[in-house]
Amino acid sequence: MADNTDPDHEEAQPAADYEADDDSTVDDSADDSTVDDSADDSTVDDSADDSTVADRPTEREREFAQMQRRLNEREMGLDQRSAELDRREEKSDAREEELDRQEAELDEREYRLDEREAALDDRETDLDKREAELTEYDAQLSERAAELDEHEETLNTYLSEQMSDLEETVTGTMYDALERYENRSAGRFGPTGTMLVGLAGVALVVAGIGFGALASAGTAPFSAGGTTANVVIAAVVAIVGLALNLGTVAGKI
Known part of the structure; x- marks a missing residue:
């Protein structure tokens, strides 16, 4: 399902959070400059911890990365599907050409068979006519012999x-x-x-x-x-x- 979240908005949101964290760290450092040395050491440790937290990806960044992976996987799947459809189309085209060739051969064969059948019909008609003439001639000869x-x-x-x-x-x-x-x-x-x-x-x-x-x-x-x-x-x-x-x-x- 398509995600309607604006990528620019998602990118701007982690940056704003990061800047807010930096401002808070700067203010804390300014306030702590008036304390004693032990307080300075504590402030340095807190700054290190805040920096470590800022380097870790946020939940939205993880969601964004996951969405990117899904889109990439989907794109790869569509590319594979497109390639498979191209192969099927090539096979279908080749099969269609083969069927067209077979149809042409069958049409030619049918035409030859029609011609042969017509020739046989003419021959049969001639033979029937000849047999009728021979039968009549035989009857005449029989009558003459009688x-x-x-x-x-x-x-x-x-x-x-x-x-x-x-x-x-x-x-x-x-x-x-x-x-x-x-x-x-x-x-x-x-x-x-x-x-x-x-x-x-x-x-x-x-x-x-x-x-x-x-x-x-x-x-x-x-x-x-x-x-x-x-x-x-x-x-x-x-x-x-x-x-x-x-x-x-x-x-x-």
Whole structure:
């Protein structure tokens, strides 16, 4: 707690007391100058005692000195507190700078993560779109495969029927040719030549039909163009073979 006592007043008070003591001593010495020698000795002793008392600090001086010590100690404590606060402030400033740096790093990291997330979202969208396109394309291929299977089945059924009819026709033609060979005279190429021509016609018919089937299925061993061209060639070969058979049967060959 602050002391309201005036230091100048405190210093003036001991000085006044000291001067009063001196005046009293001087007066006593003047009065004692008229006494005998024994009285003079007693006066000298009293003066020595008064001087010793005056040299001793008074109560106010002791209080003043004690107050000075308290103030000095308080000042030292405040200086130490100020230094400690300065150190704490430096630490706080350093910590604030470190936190600002970490915040900047976190902001930059967050920005990079946002960019990466956006890129992944775009990639996911592209993949979803691509998967949808592939699914649609797969459905189209499946539909086309089903149509081709149906067409192939129809073609195989048709070719099977045609082969059966052709086999019956060729068989009948061969029998007719053999019968004519036995009953009629030799043709233009003779009996053997006529038979060979008939067999060649049968072979051409079979080859034409077989090649047409393979061309329609897309498994022909060779190709003269597109599928249509292959089918046309197969039909021509089959027709030529059939014409040879008919010519043989009719006796024109």
